[in-house]
Amino acid sequence: ILTVTCQLHAATTIAGLSSKHPQYALLAGRIVAAFLHKATASKSFSAWVALWATNNPFNTTFINNALMLGPDLDNAIVHSRDFDLTYASIRTMTQSYLLRVNGRVIQRPQYLYMRVALAAHGDNLDLVTQTYDALSHRLFTPASPVLFNAGTLSQHYASCFLHTPEVTSPVEQLASAAALDPLWLADGGIGLSLAGVPAKRTRGPAQPGIQPLLQIYDAHAHFTSVHRQRHPSAATIHLPIWHGDVRAIIHCHTNSAQSNQVRNLYPSLWIPDIFMRRLRDRQMWTLFDPRDVPLLLSTYGDQFSTAYENYKDTVAPIDQIATYDLWIAIARAQQESGTPFLMYQDAINGKNNHSHLGIIRTSNLCTEIVQFTSATHTAVCTLTSIAVPRFAAREQAYDFDALY
Numbered sequence: 001i002l003t004v005t006c007q008l009h010a011a012t013t014i015a016g017l018s019s020k021h022p023q024y025a026l027l028a029g030r031i032v033a034a035f036l037h038k039a040t041a042s043k044s045f046s047a048w049v050a051l052w053a054t055n056n057p058f059n060t061t062f063i064n065n066a067l068m069l070g071p072d073l074d075n076a077i078v079h080s081r082d083f084d085l086t087y088a089s090i091r092t093m094t095q096s097y098l099l100r101v102n103g104r105v106i107q108r109p110q111y112l113y114m115r116v117a118l119a120a121h122g123d124n125l126d127l128v129t130q131t132y133d134a135l136s137h138r139l140f141t142p143a144s145p146v147l148f149n150a151g152t153l154s155q156h157y158a159s160c161f162l163h164t165p166e167v168t169s170p171v172e173q174l175a176s177a178a179a180l181d182p183l184w185l186a187d188g189g190i191g192l193s194l195a196g197v198p199a200k201r202t203r204g205p206a207q208p209g210i211q212p213l214l215q216i217y218d219a220h221a222h223f224t225s226v227h228r229q230r231h232p233s234a235a236t237i238h239l240p241i242w243h244g245d246v247r248a249i250i251h252c253h254t255n256s257a258q259s260n261q262v263r264n265l266y267p268s269l270w271i272p273d274i275f276m277r278r279l280r281d282r283q284m285w286t287l288f289d290p291r292d293v294p295l296l297l298s299t300y301g302d303q304f305s306t307a308y309e310n311y312k313d314t315v316a317p318i319d320q321i322a323t324y325d326l327w328i329a330i331a332r333a334q335q336e337s338g339t340p341f342l343m344y345q346d347a348i349n350g351k352n353n354h355s356h357l358g359i360i361r362t363s364n365l366c367t368e369i370v371q372f373t374s375a376t377h378t379a380v381c382t383l384t385s386i387a388v389p390r391f392a393a394r395e396q397a398y399d400f401d402a403l404y
Contacts, residue, residue: 046070199244
């Protein structure tokens with residue numbers, strides 16, 4: 001039996017005892033850290049960069065800065081901090097974030113932190129060391145694309161893309177699917193508003209509605225997933241609750257959708273306050289084709305409510321449904337699949353600091369980011385998370401100075 005196998009088996013076994021005492025998780029993490037240090041032995045950070053530069057994982061600017069600042073970077077790196085990571089933390093880093101060449105991990109956690117800091121600040125030594133120290137103390141962490149790509153030949157740092165494509169015609173709809181492919185191939189997550197897609201109609205000029213378009217998007221996501229380095233392609237599809245195809249999107253991620261199920265897309269509903277008021281009063285809800293109700297796409301709050309009431313009385317609807325029945329359908333779908341997500345458009349737009357640009361109609365993949373988008377403007381997010389508990393001092397005071 002290889003010693004590596006014994007080490008990792010011991011770490012896994014000890015980590016299983018962490019429910020009895022949290023120190024077991026730290027001990028297991030230290031075993032993995034010791035394995036990584038042995039597997040990635042290197043005299044210095046610059047020597048490590050030079051060693052693997054021949055395999056082309058790094059870009060030229062990063063290599064030059066690493067060689068120029070080598071001794072200073074080595075003085076800043078504290079390798080013992082790798083032994084402060086729990087088993088779950090260091091295994092996640094090993095499986096997802098540490099660089100590999102031909103399947104072999106070539107990096108230890110402290111080199112990951114220095115790689116990110118050096119890629120961010122170049123030859124500015126003060127900022128490089130400050131950023132490294134904050135990362136190494138786990139005060140904050142950048143989003144996955146930064147950890148994946150910093151200093152490499154593929155410096156894609158954006159996490160999320162928020163998009164509102166022009167989708168009123170078949171040609172535009174097909175083009176919108178192709179436009180997502182470069183974003184997915186750059187390891188991006190996508191939030192997409194399909195509020196403008198004409199609702200399904202069987203009378204008059206035929207309109208297929210949103211369901212066939214979802215199938216096309218899902219096929220593109222599946223195809224690009226094969227070519228992505230890490231996470232599979234995914235998108236959240238945002239649709240207003242008054243859209244004529246709302247019932248199709250409510251169930252698109254559940255097993256009841258059967259042949260219409262989409263596995264790489266997550267549905268999200270945009271809900272105005274007037275819907276919640278009508279739900280409270282057990283009133284009916286009218287579903288429209290967006291082509292017939294343009295003001296519902298460009299207003300919110302009282303203006304939206306006024307426009308909805310006017311359209312309800314003057315425009316031929318796609319359908320009408322009891323608000324309570326629609327709400328129950330949403331709840332049952334959520335119980336099965338966790339979706340659709342619910343976004344409250346009036347609350348969001350009431351706090352919109354992009355209101356001079358227009359209203360917000362979409363969020364990102366994970367629904368925690370809302371920004372203005374249009375057919376000509378794709379919003380992009382580069383995310384970082386602050387580890388708020390790390391600033392809690394032992395004397396039960398909170399270190400706001402360090403946080404700021």
